[in-house]
Ligand code: SF4
């Protein structure tokens with residue numbers, strides 16, 4: 001199970017990028033994306049996001 005970011009909800013705060021233990025999240029301008037090939041599905045980023053933009057894919 002991997003996680004995804006809803007770009008329509010993400011406000012680009014960057015909190016998830018530093019929370020990910022395997023560096024699966026990359027910031028591109030004002031949005032972030034999760035690399036599904038790297039994500040381990042730990043869920044840490046989901047609990048970090050202040051606007052609940054991250055959920056299981
Ligand atoms: S679920 Fe875990 S491994 Fe996957 S992007 Fe979020 S923090 Fe990183």
Ligand code: SF4
Pocket residue numbers: 005009010011012013014015016017031032048049050051052053054
């Ligand atoms: S923590 Fe949430 S709002 Fe902040 S960059 Fe990540 S997905 Fe976007």
